[in-house]
Every structure is written in C-alpha cells, then in structure tokens.
Amino acid sequence: MQPSGVTGVRLGTDGRTLLVDTRVPSGADACVRGLKAVLTDPMTDLARVQLTFVSPSGDRASGCTKEREATAKVKLPEPLGDRDVVVDNYTRFTLDGARPPALRLCGELGCTPPATGCTAASYEQALRAVDAPEHTYRDSEQCDGKWLVLDFSWRTGPACAGSTEPGCSSRLGDRWFYRAKKSGWDPFFRTASGGCRAVRRAEPDFPARLCASLAPLPSR
Numbered sequence: 001m002q003p004s005g006v007t008g009v010r011l012g013t014d015g016r017t018l019l020v021d022t023r024v025p026s027g028a029d030a031c032v033r034g035l036k037a038v039l040t041d042p043m044t045d046l047a048r049v050q051l052t053f054v055s056p057s058g059d060r061a062s063g064c065t066k067e068r069e070a071t072a073k074v075k076l077p078e079p080l081g082d083r084d085v086v087v088d089n090y091t092r093f094t095l096d097g098a099r100p101p102a103l104r105l106c107g108e109l110g111c112t113p114p115a116t117g118c119t120a121a122s123y124e125q126a127l128r129a130v131d132a133p134e135h136t137y138r139d140s141e142q143c144d145g146k147w148l149v150l151d152f153s154w155r156t157g158p159a160c161a162g163s164t165e166p167g168c169s170s171r172l173g174d175r176w177f178y179r180a181k182k183s184g185w186d187p188f189f190r191t192a193s194g195g196c197r198a199v200r201r202a203e204p205d206f207p208a209r210l211c212a213s214l215a216p217l218p219s220r
Helices: 120-129 197-202
Strands: 005-011 017-026 033-039 046-054 066-075 084-087 091-094 137-143 147-155 171-181 184-190
Touching: 005 084, 005 091, 017 033, 017 046, 120 137, 120 147, 120 171, 120 184, 184 197
Parallel strands: 033 066, 046 084
Antiparallel strands: 005 017, 017 066, 033 046, 084 091, 137 147, 147 171, 171 184
C-alpha cells in the first residue's frame, strides 16, 4: 500500500539521507509492517521516491481505522544538491526557499509560482484561489498589479468544443475582486453588480479606475 499523504521531507546532515514524514494506518493492533522509502529512478534533476508498506487496513475489521505519523528513511547514491524531491509521483518538495533541514512543500502552481501581476499565469492563480469550475474561461480583467477584477464564465452544457448543441450556448458567470499578496492574488469580494459602490463598501481603498466602467453581469 501507499500512504494517504506525505507531510514533510527533511535532509540529513550528510546531505544525501532523506527523512520522509507520512501518515499510515493506526489502530488497536499492529497496522503497519515494512514501511520503506526507495529511490525509483536514477537521479537526474529530480530525486523520485516511493513509499510503501503492508497493512490489513483494507479490512475494517482489522481495527486499523485511524492514522498516525511515521517516518521512512532513504539514502541517495549521491548528495541531493539543488534537486527537488518528488514523493509518490505527485508531492514535490524543494530546498529553494526552505528552512533546512526541512524541504519546502510545493503547491498546485509548482515550486516557483508566478509573481502576482497582470499576466495570464497570474490570472490562472486567481481562478484557482476561488475554486473556479473546470473549463472556466476568462471574460475580462481589470488590473494594476496591486488590485484585480476578474470576470469569468463556464459552460453549463456538455463538453462543447466546436459543438452547436443548444446546451453549449448556456453559461454562467462570476466576478471577483482581489488584492495582491506575497502568496498571489487574494480574493476578498464577489458581486454581480456594476460600478464601484458594492466593492468600495467592502474595501474603500479599491481604485475607482478599475471598477467605474464595470457593467452588471447579465443574469443567465
């Protein structure tokens, strides 16, 4: 089995030992055997590690219905250097910007997300910040680098690429207002109304030049 999640990676004092913190089954009886971390591929620009263990937790009658923290150790064939570590194919850690010996967990936008600004990559981060539906597309942006208004829509019918099906003409829309933070665009207000009145009640410092020309979102 593989663990339900990886909570951290630390680098040993020798520069080549990884201590991988994870969550494993726990309960009344011995619920984990043979927890180990192994390097799955030769080291390139990444160190790829896989965690496995044996457990009866698939059978609820085993009593292994809780979880606990555990640590597995793997020794690399050479020092980690500036490589990132990928655990179980999808959880990535980096030394860049980390506080050793711990590595830093990378997010959905990778280990070096785009800086907040008036860029397409930055707007994609803004959509993720409000859990925009899948296949959302941006209608318009008003941005000055410190503040952002983002209008976006998504289809309500089936997959519509190149389709003339009636359902593909139906869509829903949303409008969010953001302020820039070190972590990216931070959403603070949502409204379908036009102009500045509603948003400036929520944030008096929001600049009028970005909201004065906004039309109300159509009801669909």
